[in-house]
Amino acid sequence: MTNEQMTSSETEPTDDQPAPTPGTDGLTDTADSGGETTTDRTLLEARDLNVYYGEEQALSDVDIEIPEKQVTAVIGPSGCGKSTFLRCINRMNDLVDSARVEGELRFDGKNVYDDDVDPVALRRKIGMVFQSPNPFPKSIRDNVAYGLKVQGKDDGDVDAKVRTALERAALLEEVEDQLDASGLDLSGGQQQRLCIARAIAPDxxxxxxxxxxxxxxxxxxSKIEDLIEDLAEEYTVVIVTHNMQQAARISDKTAVFLTGGELVEFDDTDKIFENPEHERVEDYITGKFG
Amino acid sequence: MARKSYQEKLTELREDVLYMSEVVMERLRMGLDALEQKDEDLAQEVIEGDGEINRMYLDLEQDCIDLLALQQPVASDLRFIAASFKIITDLERIADLATNLGEYTMDAERDLFPDVDVQEMGELTLDMLEDAMMAYDTEDTDRCRELAGRDDDLDEFAERASEIVVRDLIERELDSTEEVERILQDVSRLLLTIRDLERVGDHTVNIAARTLYMVENDDELIY
Structure with missing residues (x-):
C-alpha cells in the first residue's frame, strides 16, 4: 500500500478534541493542534489493548491516556510488558512474527492498527530512540540528514535542519566543528544524543x-535527562526505564506495569512516588517486590 | 549544567524560603508595632494574616517532600533540603508568636510596667532573625555561630524583664479585687510577651543551627 492509496475516512474527532486535519497516510497532522505549552490533551490512547507473543500474553487489557507534550514514564519489573507497550505505539511489534495485537491504540484519535495506516508513515510521526546508541557508520551530518532524506523531508535545506535537530538534541555546541566526522567517533552519551537528533530531525x-x-x-x-525534559516542550515523550529514580526525576506521568502485562496504576508522577493507590505499586517502588 | 530543572527547583526553594522569612519578619514587626501603639486594627491584620503563612508553610513542605521523593538528593543538596524543611517550621512558629503579640494587643492595658522595654527585646529578636536568614542565604557559618551568643543575651534580657515584673507585682499595693484582677491579667500578658519573644530567639538559633548543618555538616548548634 502506498501513501497515496491510504484514506483518512476513519479519522473521527472525539467529543473533546477538534477534528484533526486529514492526511494522505491515514494519520493526522497534530502540528497545529496545540501550542508549545504543556497541555492535558490526550495524544495517545490505548483501549483494551492486549498483545500476545504466540500463546503468551504480554499485555493485558491496557487502558491509558497519554497527554501531549509531557513526559510519560513506563516502569515495571523485567518482563512486565513495558517495552512491548512502547513498541505497540509505533507498531514496531509488526516486525515480530509471533506478535498479535488486539484492542485499540489511538494516536490523535486514530487507531494506528487500522488497515489504512501505513506503519512507515506512522513512524515518521512517532520516532524512537533505543537502549544502545546506534548511529550509522556515517558522518554526524549524514546521520541526522538520513532521517530527513529517508522520510521524505529533504527539501533542499538539509544543513539548516541538521543543525536545528542537533541543537534541539543539545549536541550542536559539542560537534559544530566536526559535522563531517564519523558519528561512531563520538562518546556514548554523544552518540545517544546524535540518535535523538536523528529521531527528531523529521519533526x-x-x-x-x-x-x-x-x-x-x-x-x-544527566545530559540525556535534561534533554528529555527540554524535548517535552515540543514533543510528547514516552520513556521506558527500569530506573525508577530516573522516572521520578524526569516524568510528569508514570505508568506502572506489573507481572502479566497489567497496567496497575497510571497517575501524576508525584502521586505515584508519594502516595500510590495500589499496594502492589507501593511494594514495587519501595523495593519490597520486583 | 547537569540536572538543570532540579537545580532550578533547588534555587526556587531557597528563594521561596527567603520570601517566607520576609513575610514572617514583616508580621513580627507589625505585631510589635501593634503592641507599642495599641493599634487594634494592625493587631487584627497580624492575626488574620497567619493563615497566609500557614499556606506558605504547607506549600514549601510539599516542595521539600517532592524534591526528596522525586529527585533523590544527596550530600549538600540533601542537607540543604533537610535544613530548609526544618527552617520553614521555625518560621511558621515565629509567625504564630507574632500572632500572639496581636492577640495580647487586643486586650492589654498600657504602661503598667514602664521599666520593661518589650520593644527593645523585639528589636533584638528581629535583628537576630534577619541575620539568621542572611546566614541561610549566603551560607555564612560565622554569623550562625555568633547568633547563638546573641540568644544568650536575649535570654538574660528576658530573665531580667520577668524579674522586674514579678518584683513590681510583689511590691505593688493593691486596694481592690478589681485592681488585683486587672493587674494579674496584665502581668500574665506581659510575661507571655516576654516568653514569646524569647522563643522567637530560640527559633532563630534553630535556623542558624540548621544552616550550619547545611553548610558544614556540623551539628554543634543542634540540640
Whole structure:
C-alpha cells in the first residue's frame, strides 16, 4: 500500500478534541493542534489493548491516556510488558512474527492498527530512540540528514535542519566543528544524543525512548535527562526505564506495569512516588517486590 | 549544567524560603508595632494574616517532600533540603508568636510596667532573625555561630524583664479585687510577651543551627 492509496475516512474527532486535519497516510497532522505549552490533551490512547507473543500474553487489557507534550514514564519489573507497550505505539511489534495485537491504540484519535495506516508513515510521526546508541557508520551530518532524506523531508535545506535537530538534541555546541566526522567517533552519551537528533530531525509528534540512558555513565545520563525534559516542550515523550529514580526525576506521568502485562496504576508522577493507590505499586517502588 | 530543572527547583526553594522569612519578619514587626501603639486594627491584620503563612508553610513542605521523593538528593543538596524543611517550621512558629503579640494587643492595658522595654527585646529578636536568614542565604557559618551568643543575651534580657515584673507585682499595693484582677491579667500578658519573644530567639538559633548543618555538616548548634 502506498501513501497515496491510504484514506483518512476513519479519522473521527472525539467529543473533546477538534477534528484533526486529514492526511494522505491515514494519520493526522497534530502540528497545529496545540501550542508549545504543556497541555492535558490526550495524544495517545490505548483501549483494551492486549498483545500476545504466540500463546503468551504480554499485555493485558491496557487502558491509558497519554497527554501531549509531557513526559510519560513506563516502569515495571523485567518482563512486565513495558517495552512491548512502547513498541505497540509505533507498531514496531509488526516486525515480530509471533506478535498479535488486539484492542485499540489511538494516536490523535486514530487507531494506528487500522488497515489504512501505513506503519512507515506512522513512524515518521512517532520516532524512537533505543537502549544502545546506534548511529550509522556515517558522518554526524549524514546521520541526522538520513532521517530527513529517508522520510521524505529533504527539501533542499538539509544543513539548516541538521543543525536545528542537533541543537534541539543539545549536541550542536559539542560537534559544530566536526559535522563531517564519523558519528561512531563520538562518546556514548554523544552518540545517544546524535540518535535523538536523528529521531527528531523529521519533526515527529512523539518520541519513544526505550531505556535511553541505561548504557550511559551518570554524567551522560544527566545530559540525556535534561534533554528529555527540554524535548517535552515540543514533543510528547514516552520513556521506558527500569530506573525508577530516573522516572521520578524526569516524568510528569508514570505508568506502572506489573507481572502479566497489567497496567496497575497510571497517575501524576508525584502521586505515584508519594502516595500510590495500589499496594502492589507501593511494594514495587519501595523495593519490597520486583 | 547537569540536572538543570532540579537545580532550578533547588534555587526556587531557597528563594521561596527567603520570601517566607520576609513575610514572617514583616508580621513580627507589625505585631510589635501593634503592641507599642495599641493599634487594634494592625493587631487584627497580624492575626488574620497567619493563615497566609500557614499556606506558605504547607506549600514549601510539599516542595521539600517532592524534591526528596522525586529527585533523590544527596550530600549538600540533601542537607540543604533537610535544613530548609526544618527552617520553614521555625518560621511558621515565629509567625504564630507574632500572632500572639496581636492577640495580647487586643486586650492589654498600657504602661503598667514602664521599666520593661518589650520593644527593645523585639528589636533584638528581629535583628537576630534577619541575620539568621542572611546566614541561610549566603551560607555564612560565622554569623550562625555568633547568633547563638546573641540568644544568650536575649535570654538574660528576658530573665531580667520577668524579674522586674514579678518584683513590681510583689511590691505593688493593691486596694481592690478589681485592681488585683486587672493587674494579674496584665502581668500574665506581659510575661507571655516576654516568653514569646524569647522563643522567637530560640527559633532563630534553630535556623542558624540548621544552616550550619547545611553548610558544614556540623551539628554543634543542634540540640
Amino acid at each position: 515527529p509528534d512523539v518520541i519513544l525512548m526505550d531505556e535511553p540512558a541505561s548504557a550511559l555513565d551518570p554524567v551522560a545520563t
